[in-house]
Amino acid sequence: MKLKNYFLKLVIISLAFLSLACGDDEKLVKGQYASGIFIVNEGNFGSGNGSVSHYNPSDKTVIEDVFKAENDFALGDVVQSLHIDGDKAFIVVNNSKKIEVVNYGDFSSIATISENLANPRYMVSKDGKGYISNWGNFDSNFALDQSYVEVIDLKDFKEVKKINTQDGSENMIIKGNTLFVSNSFTNTVSAIDLVSGSISKTITVGNSPGVLIEDKTGMVWVVCAGSFGGNDGRLVSIDAQKLEVTQSIDLTKNVGSKITYNSSANEIYYYGGKVVYALKMGTTSPKVFLDISDFSGIYGIGFDESRNAIYVSDAVGFAGKGTVHQYETSGQLIHQFKVGVGPSGFVFIP
Amino acid sequence: VRLVFFICLLAICFGVSAQTDTLILDNVVVTATPWHNYALGLKVEKFTDIGALGTSQNIGAALFTSSPIYIKSYGAGQISTIGFRGTSASQNALFWNGINVNGTSLGLSDLSLTPLALVDEVALQYGAASSLLGSDVVGGSIHLNSAPTNENRFTIGVGAGSYGAYNSTVSGKVNIGKLNLSTKFIRQTAENNFSYKNTSKAGHPLENMEHAGFSQVGIAQDAWLQLNERNQLSLHLWYSFMDRDVQPAIGTANTDTQQDANKRILLTHELNGRDYITTFKLAYLQDRIDFNGDLSIMPRWYASFEVEIPQKGFIKHKIGANAQLLQAKIDAYNGDISEQRMDVYYAGSMSFSAKAAASLTLRQSFVEGFEPPITPSLGGQIKIANYWIAKANISRSYRVATLNDRYWRPGGNPDLQPESGYHGETTWMYSKSKKLTAEATLFGGKVSEWILWTPENNIWTPKNIDEVFMYGVEAQVGSDITTNLKIQMNYAYNRSVRNNTISDDFEGKQLPYTPIHQLKSAIKYHRGVLHIAVRPTLVGARFTSADNSTQLPTFFILAASVQANLNTGWLLSLNAENLTNSNYQLVENRAMPRSIFNFSIQKTFIKNSK
Numbered sequence: 001m002k003l004k005n006y007f008l009k010l011v012i013i014s015l016a017f018l019s020l021a022c023g024d025d026e027k028l029v030k031g032q033y034a035s036g037i038f039i040v041n042e043g044n045f046g047s048g049n050g051s052v053s054h055y056n057p058s059d060k061t062v063i064e065d066v067f068k069a070e071n072d073f074a075l076g077d078v079v080q081s082l083h084i085d086g087d088k089a090f091i092v093v094n095n096s097k098k099i100e101v102v103n104y105g106d107f108s109s110i111a112t113i114s115e116n117l118a119n120p121r122y123m124v125s126k127d128g129k130g131y132i133s134n135w136g137n138f139d140s141n142f143a144l145d146q147s148y149v150e151v152i153d154l155k156d157f158k159e160v161k162k163i164n165t166q167d168g169s170e171n172m173i174i175k176g177n178t179l180f181v182s183n184s185f186t187n188t189v190s191a192i193d194l195v196s197g198s199i200s201k202t203i204t205v206g207n208s209p210g211v212l213i214e215d216k217t218g219m220v221w222v223v224c225a226g227s228f229g230g231n232d233g234r235l236v237s238i239d240a241q242k243l244e245v246t247q248s249i250d251l252t253k254n255v256g257s258k259i260t261y262n263s264s265a266n267e268i269y270y271y272g273g274k275v276v277y278a279l280k281m282g283t284t285s286p287k288v289f290l291d292i293s294d295f296s297g298i299y300g301i302g303f304d305e306s307r308n309a310i311y312v313s314d315a316v317g318f319a320g321k322g323t324v325h326q327y328e329t330s331g332q333l334i335h336q337f338k339v340g341v342g343p344s345g346f347v348f349i350p
Numbered sequence: 351v352r353l354v355f356f357i358c359l360l361a362i363c364f365g366v367s368a369q370t371d372t373l374i375l376d377n378v379v380v381t382a383t384p385w386h387n388y389a390l391g392l393k394v395e396k397f398t399d400i401g402a403l404g405t406s407q408n409i410g411a412a413l414f415t416s417s418p419i420y421i422k423s424y425g426a427g428q429i430s431t432i433g434f435r436g437t438s439a440s441q442n443a444l445f446w447n448g449i450n451v452n453g454t455s456l457g458l459s460d461l462s463l464t465p466l467a468l469v470d471e472v473a474l475q476y477g478a479a480s481s482l483l484g485s486d487v488v489g490g491s492i493h494l495n496s497a498p499t500n501e502n503r504f505t506i507g508v509g510a511g512s513y514g515a516y517n518s519t520v521s522g523k524v525n526i527g528k529l530n531l532s533t534k535f536i537r538q539t540a541e542n543n544f545s546y547k548n549t550s551k552a553g554h555p556l557e558n559m560e561h562a563g564f565s566q567v568g569i570a571q572d573a574w575l576q577l578n579e580r581n582q583l584s585l586h587l588w589y590s591f592m593d594r595d596v597q598p599a600i601g602t603a604n605t606d607t608q609q610d611a612n613k614r615i616l617l618t619h620e621l622n623g624r625d626y627i628t629t630f631k632l633a634y635l636q637d638r639i640d641f642n643g644d645l646s647i648m649p650r651w652y653a654s655f656e657v658e659i660p661q662k663g664f665i666k667h668k669i670g671a672n673a674q675l676l677q678a679k680i681d682a683y684n685g686d687i688s689e690q691r692m693d694v695y696y697a698g699s700m701s702f703s704a705k706a707a708a709s710l711t712l713r714q715s716f717v718e719g720f721e722p723p724i725t726p727s728l729g730g731q732i733k734i735a736n737y738w739i740a741k742a743n744i745s746r747s748y749r750v751a752t753l754n755d756r757y758w759r760p761g762g763n764p765d766l767q768p769e770s771g772y773h774g775e776t777t778w779m780y781s782k783s784k785k786l787t788a789e790a791t792l793f794g795g796k797v798s799e800w801i802l803w804t805p806e807n808n809i810w811t812p813k814n815i816d817e818v819f820m821y822g823v824e825a826q827v828g829s830d831i832t833t834n835l836k837i838q839m840n841y842a843y844n845r846s847v848r849n850n851t852i853s854d855d856f857e858g859k860q861l862p863y864t865p866i867h868q869l870k871s872a873i874k875y876h877r878g879v880l881h882i883a884v885r886p887t888l889v890g891a892r893f894t895s896a897d898n899s900t901q902l903p904t905f906f907i908l909a910a911s912v913q914a915n916l917n918t919g920w921l922l923s924l925n926a927e928n929l930t931n932s933n934y935q936l937v938e939n940r941a942m943p944r945s946i947f948n949f950s951i952q953k954t955f956i957k958n959s960k
Contacts, residue, residue, distance in 0.1 A: 048550060048601040048939035049900070074550040074939075077602040096550070097603040109552065114603075141681065142644060228760045228809070273806065296852040297806050316853045317804035319862075320897030323853075338855075341895065 029087045031105030033066060038347040041340030042078050044318055050079030050093060051340035057307055062337050070107040075100060082347045083123040085154060092120045113157045116150050124172045128154050131179055133169040144168060149181060161197050165190045173212040175220055175240040182209035182222050189222055191243045201243040206234035210257025215281055216266060223270055226254040235268060235279060249284050260303040265329060269310065271298040276312060290331055302346030313343035382620060382629050382658055385482060388697035390709040391729025391743030393476040393777050393791050400466055407517060407538055410461030415870060415885045415909055417474055418824050418842035422863055423936045425597035426542050426943050427564040430461045434476055435793060436820050436846030436864035437489030441749055445493045447586050447616055452486055453637050454648050454676050457752030463592050463610050467519050467536040468570040470497040477793055478747035478773035481711040481727035484693055485750045488771055488797060496572040496586055498530040499523055502957040509950030514541030528576040539565040546941035547933060550601025559941060561605055564594035580622050588614040599939040609640040627658040644681060651675040667698045683757040692716045705733040722748045722768045737782045747771040751801055761811040771797035784830040794821035804852060817849040839871040855897040865890045881913040894938045905934035921952040
């Protein structure tokens with residue numbers, strides 16, 4: 001039975017590779033990390049031990065701190081996110097106020113971007129331009145000075161423009177010519193017109209908006225973690241053309257600021273505490289998808305669309321290596337493994 | 351209510367003081383029995399000669415090379431916390447003239463804020479002594495004291511060293527009849543632009559530290575007044591101010607600045623009656639931290655009253671009480687915090703013969719919202735043979751959660767329980783002559799309800815989670831090989847092992863930043879006016895993660911000093927630290943300086959009063 005499963009997976013994976021190899025002639029990236037999953041590990045704040053781990057789901061091997069292994073220097077302090085554009089990976093290192101650019105296939109270092117960044121968070125890109133959300137600097141009252149999106153040219157990594165947003169600019173998604181930015185210290189999402197480079201609308205969603213995703217109908221969704229102790233987490237959908245809220249689902253509790261989307265099941269997965277919930281699009285009542293009792297708490301979640309698996313991470317108090325669980329879409333645990341300190345995000349390379 | 355309490359204490363104190371009786375006393379005497387006589391079986395080490403601790407201006411750096419304490423330092427001149435016997439920083443306490451001065455928000459002391467030049471005596475107390483000394487004393491405590499002398503002396507000194515370090519000190523002690531005055535002043539600055547290997551850049555280039563400079567000023571003023579044959583008053587004032595650039599971890603781009611100001615005023619009255627000795631203390635302490643312009647102010651009132659019944663037959667006792675009013679003005683708290691704490695305690699010490707003695711202490715602490723346990727301790731010592739003394743102590747310990755643990759928003763947890771522990775230790779001492787002194791201590795204990803901050807829905811919150819077993823050995827050997835050559839060596843073996851914790855991966859693992867092995871030694875030689883000291887220090891690997899998957903490697907550092915103590919009152923010193931140019935870290939990715947040299951010159955004028 002197990003063997004059969006294994007072969008089936010092997011066939012699926014091989015088919016996937018074949019289809020990629022045949023269908024996508026841009027796929028020229030070579031190297032040990034050209035396929036698989038990158039796990040972003042924040043590390044301990046102020047300790048400079050953030051890292052990126054690589055997981056190969058076909059043989060279930062983990063390579064830790066890929067950046068240091070390939071470049072022999074530390075990635076930095078609080079690794080926030082990793083964005084792929086073409087053959088490059090842009091690793092946003094929050095408290096080092098920099099972005100390390102590598103060839104993602106072999107993770108060899110290309111450049112370090114450190115200009116015009118202040119508490120950088122996430123990055124997206126389109127048509128040769130990179131968009132980096134920045135919280136900006138804190139003032140003496142721990143209030144933010146000015147959050148912004150830094151626009152850079154992906155050829156020379158130089159600044160093109162700076163677009164001021166609202167406090168705590170966090171996650172982003174590009175839909176057509178609109179860049180949506182969640183402003184995590186507020187209750188808004190900024191919609192930026194990429195042609196004019198200016199804000200077309202500031203949309204009120206819910207408290208502490210976080211990760212944005214797009215569903216298969218083209219609707220943009222944002223998770224709102226809720227105010228501290230307010231039990232007012234929400235999932236809010238935004239019409240990407242009209243820039244209007246179409247649905248706002250009260251989750252009746254505080255939730256994590258990260259969500260992920262499974263298009264074939266048409267479900268959003270979000271979490272609170274040790275529980276992952278699934279919300280089917282078009283419904284308003286979420287169901288408990290996973291209750292991970294041996295976790296100390298969920299810190300990150302990601303859905304691997306190409307290999308149909310859900311990954312959930314536990315930072316284990318940031319006291320040592322983090323844990324990642326890999327599940328089938330049925331909720332069956334496939335594998336669990338150790339990664340760096342504070343795993344918070346997943347990037348899937350087909 | 352608190353005010354009434356203070357007034358009552360005052361009234362009791364002076365009421366008792368009013369009765370007089372005759373007793374012949376020296377010019378200035380400290381009458382009450384030192385606290386450690388009621389903590390028999392515990393290991394206590396006293397340094398009445400501060401010079402014996404080395405020549406470092408910072409007490410943390412000095413203790414690091416001359417005691418088995420692990421000082422967790424975030425860089426040169428940066429935050430340095432105390433770690434006795436594999437405990438966490440807040441499970442240790444710093445006492446100033448008998449008062450626990452640990453900050454109330456973080457519950458710990460930063461030794462970099464305490465220049466050695468401002469104290470007369472340092473005592474180290476190893477092991478749990480909550481029963482005698484109150485909350486926080488789980489791993490051990492450091493005691494800084496001011497002491498009067500009969501000398502009239504005035505000292506002035508200046509020094510300069512590597513990486514833009516300058517210091518100047520002025521101190522004076524005057525003895526006018528029944529009044530003893532002491533003033534100490536220090537100012538030190540350092541650019542700390544030392545070079546370090548930047549491991550976060552390709553090729554690990556040597557770079558200059560650009561953000562670790564500091565400037566520090568400290569003043570200590572003490573006055574002792576012998577009112578009459580039986581009454582003595584003393585007043586102690588302390589002010590220290592540190593302005594520093596917070597040294598960033600390698601690879602981070604922080605430009606944080608922090609200013610710490612500590613003000614302390616303590617008034618002590620001692621009455622020596624025929625049948626009792628009373629000690630009354632009233633103090634006001636204020637800690638102020640300005641981090642990037644964000645201000646935290648923590649004032650505290652303290653009063654204590656103690657009555658000691660001197661030895662009658664084979665036993666002496668004391669009972670006492672202290673009350674504290676803690677306040678905090680911290681932005682991250684929901685409004686200003688005010689908290690009352692009170693302790694009552696008993697201590698008894700019995701000497702059965704010239705060879706055997708025992709002590710018993712009992713304490714009950716009252717803290718708003720907490721129920722600290724009744725905390726007993728039992729200790730004793732016995733001379734078991736010629737040159738041999740054996741000691742033992744068993745005790746309970748507790749630590750009340752810090753204000754941050756309870757009030758920090760978001761995350762603060764008002765439902766925390768105090769940490770609670772059980773401890774035992776035994777010390778065996780051998781001393782035939784100064785040719786050979788040796789002692790070994792075996793200790794063990796368990797702390798439960800250990801408070802740990804962990805993230806919950808991405809918000810950090812503290813909980814009573816861990817149970818930690820601690821055990822180890824401390825051994826010390828000293829020898830005056832000749833009258834000119836002395837060596838001293840101490841070795842510490844520390845295990846701090848987690849039992850119940852948040853993850854199976856941490857189970858049975860050593861706590862981070864607790865070295866298993868430490869070997870520290872000093873070789874001192876003097877000839878004529880010349881004094882030479884060499885201090886080799888070897889510290890074993892320290893895990894940086896709870897699952898013990900990452901560690902800082904073993905390191906060796908060597909410090910040395912040469913002093914010329916000229917008869918004319920001139921003292922010339924040349925000090926070197928990290929002569930081996932070791933690339934070591936005490937906290938992950940916090941660079942420490944390579945070799946540092948410092949030259950100082952000091953002139954003392956002495957006039958004996960009698």
